[in-house]
Amino acid sequence: MSTNATQLSASVNALATLPGMPEKIDAAREACTKLRWHNALRRRIPEAAAESRVRGAWASGELDGARLSVDIVRDLMRGAVTWHDEPDPVEQVMRGVVAATAETERLGSVVLTAPMQALARLHTAAAAGLVPDSELGRPRLDGEDSREFIEIGDAPPAAEARERLQRVVELLASAKTLPIPIVAALAHAEIVTARPFTRGNGVVARAIERAVIQAGGLDPTGVAVPEAGHGTGGGPAYLGGLTAYTRGDAAGVGLWLTHCCDAIVAGAAEGEAIADAVLAGRLT
Secondary structure, eight states, X not given: OOXXXXXXXXXXXHHTTXXXXXXXXXXXXXXXXXXXXXXXXXXXXXXXXXXXXXXXXXXXXXXXXXXXXXXXXXXXXXXXXXXXXXXXXXXXXXXXXHHHXXXXXXXXXXXXXXXXXXXXHHHHHHHBTXXXXXXXXXXXXXTOOOOTTGGGOOOOOHHHHHHHHHHHHHHHHTGGGSOHHHHHHHHHHHHHHHOOSSSOHHHHHXXXXXXXXXXXXXXXXXXXXXXXXXXXXXXXXXXXXXXXXXXXXXXXXXXXXXXXXXXXXXXXXXXXXXXXXXHHTOOO
């Protein structure tokens, strides 16, 4: 293991030992293990996972202020209805949310073996139609800015954002030896706070978290809905956790990590509700 990789591993493992964090990590693992053994997931994982992506896309859109009913999102994702030829701003954002969330199904292990490729694919899906094609799938160039998440402060300069994105790539490449709830939370927060892309940062962050949770083996079924977990306390709680993370101190980072572990627990509970509905034949 290289010196950088060793330092990265030590830093992540140190965060996992912050006060109360081992218990939060264990709770996230236990919730996902309980979900994995649900009766519906013995034979009907694809059906349940598809509904998880529907609810995940809906919740991710809500966090970005794009509100459509979950029934409409479901119909859009299964092709029962089509997007308008001239979408309004909500549809423009939701088209990217739906595409990025759907792309997580196809990423598989790529998110951990070729993280930059995974990030490029997710950003291309999330931001298509929102930015010029020349900005898709790549981090900001010098002079390019992002005006997203201004509630937590201005985006750092492009050079710093690219450097932080590279550290996310290194983190994901080392994920198999690290606590997955912490890896997923850090990747999510770094993408949102660094804002390496001109647009679509939040959508990419939540999609990469979903992909890491599945590929890292925490929720191998892909039925948990972490995006819904982030929305449990509403947008202010989500932004509050991210704002705390930007402080960079142990208390602030710990608050965000706690939020994310709680989101996984809530997301697993949502996954159980999906599995119950699959068993009862109540998905529409």
